[in-house]
Amino acid sequence: MSGLLEVQGIDARYGNFQALFDVSLSVDAGETVAIIGANGAGKSTLLGAIAGDVAVSAGTIRFDGADLAGVPSHQRVGRGIALVPEGRRLFPSLTVEENLLVGAFRRRPGPWTRERVYQLFPHLVPLASRAAATLSGGEQQAVAIGRALMANPRLALLDEVSLGLAPLVIRQLYGALPEIRAAGTSVLLVEQDIGQALRVADRVSCLLEGRVSLAGAPKGLDREQITAAYFGPHGLEGAEAVG
Amino acid sequence: MTRSRWRIQRASADSAVGVGGWLVALLVLLTLPKWGTSSQMRTVVEVLSLLALAQMWNLLAGFAGMISIGQQAFIGIGAYSLLVLADDRGLDPFLAVPFAGLVAAAISVPLALVAFRLRGGYFAIGTWVLAEVVFLLVLNNEALGGGDGRTIRSLNTYDRFTREDYIFYLAMVAGLGAVALVVLVLRSRLGLALRAMRDDEAGARGAGVDVYRARLAVWVLAGGWTGLTGAIVYLNRLRVQPEAAFSVQWTAFMIFIVVIGGVGSTAGPIIGTLVFWVLRDQLADQGVWYLIVLGAVAMVMALVAPNGIDGLLQRIRPWSFFPVRRRLREIRLGAPPAPATGEVGS
Amino acid sequence: MDWVNAVVQGVLLGGVYALFATGLSLSFGVMRLVNLAHGQLALVAAFATVSLTQATGWNPLVALVVVVPAMAALGYLLQRGIFNPTLKADPLTSILVTFGLAVVIENVLLERYSADSQGLYAGSIETASIRLTDQLAIGWFRLIGLLTAVAVLGGLSLFLTRTRLGRALRAVSDDWRTAGLMGIDTRRVNGIAMAIALATVAVAGVFLGIQTTFDPSEGNVLLLSAFEAVIIGGLGSVWGTLAGGIVLGVAQTVGAQIEPGWSLLFGHLVFLAVLVARPTGLFPKAVAA
Numbered sequence: 001m002s003g004l005l006e007v008q009g010i011d012a013r014y015g016n017f018q019a020l021f022d023v024s025l026s027v028d029a030g031e032t033v034a035i036i037g038a039n040g041a042g043k044s045t046l047l048g049a050i051a052g053d054v055a056v057s058a059g060t061i062r063f064d065g066a067d068l069a070g071v072p073s074h075q076r077v078g079r080g081i082a083l084v085p086e087g088r089r090l091f092p093s094l095t096v097e098e099n100l101l102v103g104a105f106r107r108r109p110g111p112w113t114r115e116r117v118y119q120l121f122p123h124l125v126p127l128a129s130r131a132a133a134t135l136s137g138g139e140q141q142a143v144a145i146g147r148a149l150m151a152n153p154r155l156a157l158l159d160e161v162s163l164g165l166a167p168l169v170i171r172q173l174y175g176a177l178p179e180i181r182a183a184g185t186s187v188l189l190v191e192q193d194i195g196q197a198l199r200v201a202d203r204v205s206c207l208l209e210g211r212v213s214l215a216g217a218p219k220g221l222d223r224e225q226i227t228a229a230y231f232g233p234h235g236l237e238g239a240e241a242v243g
Numbered sequence: 244m245t246r247s248r249w250r251i252q253r254a255s256a257d258s259a260v261g262v263g264g265w266l267v268a269l270l271v272l273l274t275l276p277k278w279g280t281s282s283q284m285r286t287v288v289e290v291l292s293l294l295a296l297a298q299m300w301n302l303l304a305g306f307a308g309m310i311s312i313g314q315q316a317f318i319g320i321g322a323y324s325l326l327v328l329a330d331d332r333g334l335d336p337f338l339a340v341p342f343a344g345l346v347a348a349a350i351s352v353p354l355a356l357v358a359f360r361l362r363g364g365y366f367a368i369g370t371w372v373l374a375e376v377v378f379l380l381v382l383n384n385e386a387l388g389g390g391d392g393r394t395i396r397s398l399n400t401y402d403r404f405t406r407e408d409y410i411f412y413l414a415m416v417a418g419l420g421a422v423a424l425v426v427l428v429l430r431s432r433l434g435l436a437l438r439a440m441r442d443d444e445a446g447a448r449g450a451g452v453d454v455y456r457a458r459l460a461v462w463v464l465a466g467g468w469t470g471l472t473g474a475i476v477y478l479n480r481l482r483v484q485p486e487a488a489f490s491v492q493w494t495a496f497m498i499f500i501v502v503i504g505g506v507g508s509t510a511g512p513i514i515g516t517l518v519f520w521v522l523r524d525q526l527a528d529q530g531v532w533y534l535i536v537l538g539a540v541a542m543v544m545a546l547v548a549p550n551g552i553d554g555l556l557q558r559i560r561p562w563s564f565f566p567v568r569r570r571l572r573e574i575r576l577g578a579p580p581a582p583a584t585g586e587v588g589s
Numbered sequence: 590m591d592w593v594n595a596v597v598q599g600v601l602l603g604g605v606y607a608l609f610a611t612g613l614s615l616s617f618g619v620m621r622l623v624n625l626a627h628g629q630l631a632l633v634a635a636f637a638t639v640s641l642t643q644a645t646g647w648n649p650l651v652a653l654v655v656v657v658p659a660m661a662a663l664g665y666l667l668q669r670g671i672f673n674p675t676l677k678a679d680p681l682t683s684i685l686v687t688f689g690l691a692v693v694i695e696n697v698l699l700e701r702y703s704a705d706s707q708g709l710y711a712g713s714i715e716t717a718s719i720r721l722t723d724q725l726a727i728g729w730f731r732l733i734g735l736l737t738a739v740a741v742l743g744g745l746s747l748f749l750t751r752t753r754l755g756r757a758l759r760a761v762s763d764d765w766r767t768a769g770l771m772g773i774d775t776r777r778v779n780g781i782a783m784a785i786a787l788a789t790v791a792v793a794g795v796f797l798g799i800q801t802t803f804d805p806s807e808g809n810v811l812l813l814s815a816f817e818a819v820i821i822g823g824l825g826s827v828w829g830t831l832a833g834g835i836v837l838g839v840a841q842t843v844g845a846q847i848e849p850g851w852s853l854l855f856g857h858l859v860f861l862a863v864l865v866a867r868p869t870g871l872f873p874k875a876v877a878a
Contacts, residue, residue, distance in 0.1 A: 051770055077772030085770065091763040093825075093874060094756065102760045105753065106772030151772060310684050312625075357861055360868050363680045364623025368816045369864070372857055375813060379854040491809060495692055502685055531696040538692035545685035546674060 004029045004186055005050065005155055010059030012042075012049050019045040021210045022059070027155060032177070032187040034201035036194055038230060041207040043190040044086045047157045050188070051083040052076045063155070077106045082153035086160045086190075088144040092133035096124060096143050099132050103147030110152025111183045117146035120176050138169035145176065149185070156180065158189035162196060174200060194226060208232045272415055276408045284411050288479050290520055291418030293496060295472040297504070297512035298421035299465040300497035302428065305507030306437050307461040310363070312494050313370030316354070316377045317347045317466045319488035321473030323387055326483055329397040336397045337409050340474045347470020350377075351463050359458065371491065378489035392484030395477065410479050417472045424468065425509055433460060441507075495534075499541045505553030514552050594725055595846040599839030601727065603818075604735030605800070607742065607834030608793035609811060610818035612786030614830050615745075617819070619762040619782040621680075622672055625687040628812030629694040630787055631794035634660050635803055636698055638795050639707050649709040649795055657791045664787030665780040672783065673776055691808065698805035709798035734796045739831070741789060746827045758782055762825075810853070817860040823870025832872055836863075 005027040012020040019042045027033045035043050048054035050061060052073030061068045063079060071079070082103075090099050100114055118125050121142040127135060132143060141161055148156055162170040170193075177200055180187065191197040197204060198218040206214040206229040214221065214229030275287065296314070304310045324343035329336035354373050361369040381387050398406055428434050436457045439447035448454055477483050496519065504515025519537075526533030548555055609631060616622045624630075634656055641652045671690070675683040717729040749755040760768040761778045769775050797803065797811075814837065822833020837856050844855020863870065 053766065053770060072774075073769045074772050074774045077770070083770050085767060089764060089767045091760045091767070093763055094759060098756055098759075101753070102756055102768070102771055102773070105757055147771070304681065310681055312688070357865060360864055364617070364625075364684055365816075365820070367684050368623065368625070368813065371809075372813055372817065372860065376854065376857045376861070379850075379857070383848075383850050383854070495688070498685065498688060502689075506681065531699050534696045535693050535700070538689040538696065542671075542686050542689035542693070545682050545689065546671070549678060549682060 003027060004031075004064060005188065006060075006062040007046075007050065008060050008062075010049060010061060011057045012045050012054050013057055014045075014054075019054075019210050020049065023207070023210070023212055024059075025205055025212070025215075027186055027188050029154070029186055030181070030184070031202045032181060032189070032200055034197035034204045035188070035190045035207060036192070036197050036204060036226075036230065037207035037213075039192075040209075042210040043207055044159055045210075046207065047083065047086075047159050047188070047190055051081060051157055053083070074106065077151050077153070078108070080108060080152075080154035081157065082148035082151045082155075083157045084141075084144045084148045084159060084161065086163065088137075088140045090132040090135075090140055090143055090147070093131060095129050095131055096135070097128045099143055099147050100150050103150035106151060108152040108154075112149045112152050114150070116183075117149055120149075120179060121146060138165050138173070141165060141169075141173055142176075145173070149180065153185060155186045155188060158187060160190050160192060162191065162193055170196070194230065206230055269419065272419075276411055281403075281407055284407050285479060288411055288414040288475070290516060291414040292472050292476045292479075293500065293519065294418040294512060294516045295421035296469060296493065296497050297500040297516055298425050299469050299472075300494070301501045301506065301508075301512050302425050302461060303465045305501065305511070306425075306429070306434070306441065307458055308441055309458060309462065310367045311358075311370040312367045312491065312498075313354075313358075313372075313374035314465070314469050314497060315489050315491055315493040316370075316374035317351065317469035318473030318476065318493050319374075319377060319381065319485065320347045320350055321470030322477035322483045322488045323381060324470065325474040325477060326387070326393060326395060330393070330395060333397075336395065336478060337413065340413055340471060340478065343474035344467045344471030347473070348463050348467025351466030352459075354466075355459055355462050358462075359455070374489060374491070378485055381489070382485045387485075388483070390485065392482060392488075395481050395483065398478070398481070410475065413475050413478070417468070417475050421468060421472075422509070422513070424464070428461070428464070429509065433457060437461065495537075499537050501551070502541045502544050503551055505551030506549070508550070508553040508557075511551050511553040518552065591846060592843070595842045596839055597725065597727060598731070599842035600835050601731040601735050601838070602842060603835030603838030604738035604831070605793055605796050605834070606814055606818045606838050607822075607831040608738045608789050608796070609815040610822070610830045610834055611742065611745065611827070612790040612793075613812075613815045614819045614822075614824065615782050615786045615789075618825055619758055620668075620672070620676060620779050622676065622683050623687070624672075624783075624786075625684065625812065626691040626694060627786075627790065627815055628810070629691045629698070629808035630660070630663075631790045631797070631811050632698060632803065632805060632808050633663075633694060634787075634791035634794035635709065635798040636702055636707065636805075638709055638798065639702070642709065649711055649799055653792065653795055656795065657788050660791035661784040661788040664783040664785070667787075668780040668783035669776060673779055676779070691812075695805050695808055702805060704804055704806065706802040706804045707798070708802045709795060711799045715799060730799065734800065737792065737796065738834075741792060742827050742831055745785070745789070749827070754778075754781065814856070817856060820870055821860060821863045823873035825874025826872050829870060829872030829874075833870065836871070 003026040005025070007023060007025040009022045009024055010020055011018060011022065023042070023046060025033070025046070035046060037043050045054055049056050052068070052071060056069070063076070063081060066079070068076065091102060094102065097114070100117060124139065124142055124146070127139060132140065135143065145158070145161070161173055165173070174196065177187065189197070189201070201218060203217050204215070204221065205212055206226065208229060209232065213232070214225060272287070275284065279287070300311070300314060321343045324346040325336065325339050328334045328339035328342055334342065358366060358369050358373060382390055387393065401409070436447065436452045439450065439452055440454055440457065444454060473488070477488065500515035500519045501512055502515070503518050504513065505511030522537065523533055526536060544551060550557070613624060613627050616624050637659070638649050638652045638656050641647065641655060642649050645652070671686060672683065675686050711730065715730050718726040719729060719732070720726050749759055757768065757773045757778055758781070760771065760773060761775050765775050818833040818837045819830060820833070821836050822829035822831070836859065840859035841852040841856040845852035847855070
């Protein structure tokens with residue numbers, strides 16, 4: 001029970017709509033864990049709950065042994081959780097450099113500095129004084145990851161990093177993952193591309209309509225199991241009907 | 244297998260009580276000129292006027308989402324239109340009242356062209372600026388009396404009792420009419436459009452609601468009726484001065500009444516007007532303190548009980564004294580109606 | 590020459606208007622809060638300075654040293670105590686609360702200081718002037734007012750672009766939820782924004798109090814002027830607000846030149862013209878959030 005992150009039986013809702021039902025998950029120090037699932041399965045909600053953006057109506061989230069209940073999102077950054085939000089959500093009127101600096105607003109001691117982020121993503125160097133809103137999707141995603149790293153998190157939450165990006169760009173971004181791991185940051189990522197998730201993760205959890213439908217190490221799971229967990233019992237007919 | 248039809252039911256047990264109570268109040272008011280003193284009648288005229296103003300502000304802000312701090316423009320426009328139509332143009336002053344309302348409604352249109360470029364808090368201040376512009380134009384106009392204002396003289400042809408009676412009846416039309424107007428709007432398709440816009444503007448647009456026209460319709464209606472009421476107020480007071488007629492304090496009163504009574508509810512302004520009147524009466528000798536108390540109460544209500552007194556009462560027992568809800572009822576042919584399946588809005 | 594003089598006076602006046610406007614612009618930019626009590630709060634600073642100078646005999650400019658931090662502290666407390674809770678609710682709530690506050694402040698001032706006009710006296714500097722040409726003279730004090738406004742705005746601009754806290758304010762104004770996720774405590778940042786807003790409004794209030802007389806009922810006019818300067822200049826840009834203040838000041842002085850009672854009216858009309866022709870203002874923030 002000495003995992004870095006322990007999520008136990010959480011529920012989360014938006015108004016009257018319940019998005020998560022009794023979800024449990026853990027991330028050990030040094031691990032990379034992937035959450036997969038179809039659109040609307042609750043993956044972003046789960047990351048939001050861990051980051052403190054979404055309220056939890058039942059269950060507990062423990063980070064480094066401490067319960068996160070009642071801890072607002074800005075304090076969770078100080079404890080070592082940093083989020084790369086879905087859709088990047090850079091600060092549009094700030095430059096690339098300023099976005100990175102804001103990421104360091106509540107930095108913890110650690111290896112990540114602006115120099116190191118620029119080493120990780122060298123193509124950002126000439127863009128340093130450009131307003132973030134003028135960047136391409138891939139460039140923005142790199143800045144968003146860098147921004148989260150600037151806080152020197154122990155756990156980085158990456159939400160749909162590949163969304164809307166070309167395969168080459170995705171490969172470039174995921175290429176940075178090994179160095180992030182080497183620097184000692186654990187990663188919990190949400191990914192719609194199952195293949196990509198299975199390639200990078202130590203363990204995988206699948207969400208279906210707000211519930212965990214499958215969890216385990218990628219080598220222990222076969223294609224059929226994953227498909228069934230991803231689409232659900234009615235899913236395959238639905239997938240055929242749509243596809 | 245029974246077939247069923249669906250119909251929309253607007254009335255309810257509550258609304259039957261409401262309409263009943265309404266008729267009683269109507270009867271009391273109708274007979275007041277027979278047994279009330281002059282001073283009582285003047286007071287009731289002011290109360291009914293405030294009720295009308297509050298209902299219109301509530302329609303704008305509570306139902307159409309337009310928070311205006313410039314409604315005083317229409318009060319002044321109504322008062323001065325009355326002055327011009329009755330004293331200068333020779334129209335009978337009582338007849339001039341509805342025309343003053345029409346003038347206010349007409350002027351509200353160009354004002355909307357400017358004001359509608361703004362939203363939210365900036366719309367609020369923008370309407371205030373527009374009111375100031377109208378005020379300054381009137382202030383600088385010698386024909387209208389400039390800074391000193393003018394006195395309405397055309398009422399002198401009537402004896403005191405006729406004057407008081409007619410002003411009283413006009414005030415009844417203004418006040419009760421305002422309530423009736425709000426109820427009618429809410430029951431109409433415009434009301435449905437407003438509610439859709441309040442919930443989700445983009446969605447309403449997608450469903451075919453012409454948001455701009457709906458807002459404009461409410462704006463013109465509120466402006467016109469506020470002008471009508473302004474004309475009546477100054478018919479009652481006789482002396483028309485720009486600083487008083489265009490004072491932002493009018494809107495302050497409207498806002499406080501609606502906030503205390505309950506924004507976005509049909510009964511709210513009625514409750515609010517009564518509470519306001521009691522407060523004003525009690526604190527009348529305290530000078531500015533009644534405004535301080537009013538302001539503080541409004542602040543606290545806005546923070547703590549955003550739905551006003553009406554909202555608090557609703558939490559104890561949901562009620563609707565006006566037939567403005569829409570409930571979907573299933574009618575099984577050949578059987579008594581099933582209980583209501585769902586309710587929309589209140 | 591009269592016209593040139595009017596324009597020059599308008600520019601000088603515009604500096605003070607820009608200072609008034611800055612606080613409103615800051616609170617709207619960072620918190621989406623339209624503070625209807627803004628004008629009244631400027632009067633609080635002016636009246637507080639009256640009391641302070643009467644009690645101590647200090648020059649009002651010296652009194653600024655006490656009044657500005659006091660107003661900043663008031664701003665922080667108001668924001669955290671009263672305004673922050675209104676931000677989560679619908680926009681009507683913050684309008685109602687700030688409007689209620691404006692009414693309360695105006696009447697408290699009336700109660701304490703009566704409706705009489707007051708003034709602040711800064712000594713001989715008020716009447717000293719620089720003679721530029723035969724027909725044109727600039728009041729020393731008004732020039733100082735403009736220069737102070739430029740200095741304050743310059744300082745604010747540097748603060749926003751070069752400091753960690755300033756960046757945080759800009760981040761919150763772009764996207765407060767994401768700012769929270771980056772470790773920024775938005776409640777504190779909002780408090781700081783309002784503290785800065787009231788500090789600038791205190792300077793503006795005292796300068797205005799020295800230049801003209803004032804009474805408790807003037808708060809509304811100040812609010813409207815500040816609002817107009819913000820819209821004319823464009824939201825989100827510190828220097829835009831200076832431009833807006835100057836345009837408004839010139840409009841008013843030129844209007845007074847045409848006809849003595851028309852200064853406010855002219856200002857309003859120019860504002861309406863900008864609103865209709867160029868609603869985003871003359872120098873809006875380059876990148877919309």
